[in-house]
Amino acid sequence: MQDAIAVINAGSSSIKFAVFDEQGSVLQRVLAGSIRDIGTSSPRFIVKNVAGKILDSKQWEEGALLSQEDATAFLFEMLPAQLKGHRLRAIGHRVVHGGEHYLAPVRVDAEVLSALEALIPLAPLHQPHNLALIRTLLATTPGLPQIACFDTAFHHTQSSIERAFALPRDITERGVRRYGFHGLSYEYIASVMVQRDPKLAGRVVVLHLGNGASMCAMQDGKSVSSTMGFTALDGLPMGTRCGTLDPGVVLYLMDALKMNPGQVESVLYQQSGLLGVSGISSDMRTLEASDTPHARDAIDLFIHSIKRQLGALAATLGGLDGIVFTAGIGENSALVRERVCLDAAWLGVELDQAANRAGVGQITTASSAVSAWIIPTDEEAVIAEQTRRVIAAA
Numbered sequence: 541m542q543d544a545i546a547v548i549n550a551g552s553s554s555i556k557f558a559v560f561d562e563q564g565s566v567l568q569r570v571l572a573g574s575i576r577d578i579g580t581s582s583p584r585f586i587v588k589n590v591a592g593k594i595l596d597s598k599q600w601e602e603g604a605l606l607s608q609e610d611a612t613a614f615l616f617e618m619l620p621a622q623l624k625g626h627r628l629r630a631i632g633h634r635v636v637h638g639g640e641h642y643l644a645p646v647r648v649d650a651e652v653l654s655a656l657e658a659l660i661p662l663a664p665l666h667q668p669h670n671l672a673l674i675r676t677l678l679a680t681t682p683g684l685p686q687i688a689c690f691d692t693a694f695h696h697t698q699s700s701i702e703r704a705f706a707l708p709r710d711i712t713e714r715g716v717r718r719y720g721f722h723g724l725s726y727e728y729i730a731s732v733m734v735q736r737d738p739k740l741a742g743r744v745v746v747l748h749l750g751n752g753a754s755m756c757a758m759q760d761g762k763s764v765s766s767t768m769g770f771t772a773l774d775g776l777p778m779g780t781r782c783g784t785l786d787p788g789v790v791l792y793l794m795d796a797l798k799m800n801p802g803q804v805e806s807v808l809y810q811q812s813g814l815l816g817v818s819g820i821s822s823d824m825r826t827l828e829a830s831d832t833p834h835a836r837d838a839i840d841l842f843i844h845s846i847k848r849q850l851g852a853l854a855a856t857l858g859g860l861d862g863i864v865f866t867a868g869i870g871e872n873s874a875l876v877r878e879r880v881c882l883d884a885a886w887l888g889v890e891l892d893q894a895a896n897r898a899g900v901g902q903i904t905t906a907s908s909a910v911s912a913w914i915i916p917t918d919e920e921a922v923i924a925e926q927t928r929r930v931i932a933a934a
């Protein structure tokens with residue numbers, strides 16, 4: 541029987557999963573799938589093999605409610621049939637926030653779980669869902685190692701000045717500082733980018749542009765600075781999150797508009813960003829297809845914010861050797877990449893229009909001083925590898 545590692549990324553309305561076959565120290569993805577629209581009218585499940593062939597799928601009836609526990613139970617009823625010939629050795633989980641303490645992946649027990657639950661206020665959109673699923677699995681399959689892999693950990697190489705807010709020391713000492721997120725994605729990009737171009741071992745800004753969006757300045761593949769801070773709200777405007785905001789706005793919402801903390805949280809996390817500005821959608825495809833002025837404003841604000849942050853990150857690095865686009869928008873939107881690269885001409889980026897439209901690999905000309913690349917991210921591969929290392933070391 542072959543050993544296998546499963547990877548789970550549990551969100552508010554979806555559970556994405558993948559299974560990797562373990563051959564010695566080499567991991568090979570064998571299947572991947574998701575249960576989407578959990579808790580909405582018609583949840584959907586699909587699982588495919590690596591060639592993209594659908595192995596199984598299900599659509600629940602209109603109106604059928606499915607909780608995350610139901611979804612987890614379904615997943616674990618379904619998995620054995622898909623895992624024929626494999627013995628599941630461990631499950632690796634994406635956990636958004638590891639706080640100050642967790643700088644490397646860790647096997648979760650009751651004590652670790654409660655330490656991670658204490659971080660829920662720092663990532664209210666993700667952390668509760670990541671942890672609820674781990675809690676369920678610790679109870680239902682106690683012998684199976686559950687490994688938490690953190691989005692914050694990659695950024696622990698940042699300097700203390702980079703991580704600090706100019707707040708009184710007693711507040712800073714409570715852990716109120718910049719952490720940075722999307723670290724699993726950045727770790728993947730850092731592990732493959734030098735094979736594309738040796739210059740990417742130098743000063744690089746990686747743009748992870750998905751529903752959540754951030755940018756990371758790297759030197760020698762290590763995080764130097766990130767646009768995200770204490771929570772995953774900071775930096776770029778995102779699908780529904782506001783990005784960088786004068787903290788005075790929060791005081792105004794509470795004092796003048798009489799919003800309570802829950803209402804403020806909902807504005808900042810769920811009603812802002814591309815959705816809030818466009819009034820139409822959080823989805824870049826919908827905005828690109830729309831000709832309304834508000835949809836245009838949302839895209840313009842997104843691009844403007846990237847331009848500003850790219851300048852700041854290049855200054856932090858003392859120059860720039862390369863940029864890398866990744867995640868849903870970064871990998872697929874030729875329009876966003878084109879506008880970002882044209883805005884970055886002053887930094888030495890010379891866009892190759894045809895290569896950008898083709899949408900793979902290098903998208904700058906051979907004479908460009910700074911090269912720009914599209915590199916698809918693979919957070920699941922990083923989680924599987926981190927999980928393998930934790931159980932190998934046990």
Ligand code: ADP
Binds near residue numbers: 872
């Ligand atoms: P998540 O953070 O949920 O993992 P993704 O990385 O899947 O997000 O990115 C989702 C975003 O990618 C959405 O805004 C979606 O519109 C955008 N996207 C996906 N495909 C395209 C495309 N062809 N053109 C423009 N945007 C796209």
